[in-house]
Amino acid sequence: MNNQALGIIEVRGLAAAVAAADTAAKTAAVTILGWEPTKGGGLVVLKISGEVSAVTAAIEAAKEQVVNVSTVFASRVIARPKEELAEYLS
DSSP: OEEEOEEEEEESSSHHHHHHHHHHHHSSSEEEEEEOSSTTTTTEEEEEEHHHHHHHHHHHHHHHTTTTTSOOOEEHHHHHHHHGGGGGGG
């Protein structure tokens, strides 16, 4: 991930995940790495990367957007994750 931060946000529903991705991308210079459904419950995890401050701002803005339409179950920003983690994010 080349010294980039990783941001993840887990929400209920694909529509909420798309809204979160749109908000994150419009808020800061981040890259949307993708999304994936979790097992059961209709939860979707959105993954983004970028500079720590950009990812933090994007995740916070995405959380504010999602609470208007759904539920945020978890979010996290990891500054400079270990390179071996990248293989699990694709």
